[in-house]
Amino acid sequence: MTREPRAVPEPIEQVVAIQVKEKFGGLRFYYNGGDEYINGLAAMAEAMSYSLCEVCSDKAAPTQGGWIRTLCEKHSN
Numbered sequence: 001m002t003r004e005p006r007a008v009p010e011p012i013e014q015v016v017a018i019q020v021k022e023k024f025g026g027l028r029f030y031y032n033g034g035d036e037y038i039n040g041l042a043a044m045a046e047a048m049s050y051s052l053c054e055v056c057s058d059k060a061a062p063t064q065g066g067w068i069r070t071l072c073e074k075h076s077n
Contacts, residue, residue: 017030026046026070054070
């Protein structure tokens with residue numbers, strides 16, 4: 001049995017983080033480089049940040065009123 005040679009993927013541009021910040025209770029990632037896979041990872045992390053406590057990573061939700069933070073029940077009190 002002979003194997004077909006695997007295609008070598010095209011190199012992607014190095015990912016360089018420009019800024020990571022909190023906005024409206026979630027994270028925002030700003031970066032240069034990468035590809036669609038990296039874009040998907042950043043989008044997934046941004047979406048997950050709205051449901052994970054920013055202190056302990058437990059299940060959470062953004063707070064209402066004033067400065068919006070994403071906190072679990074324990075840390076919102």
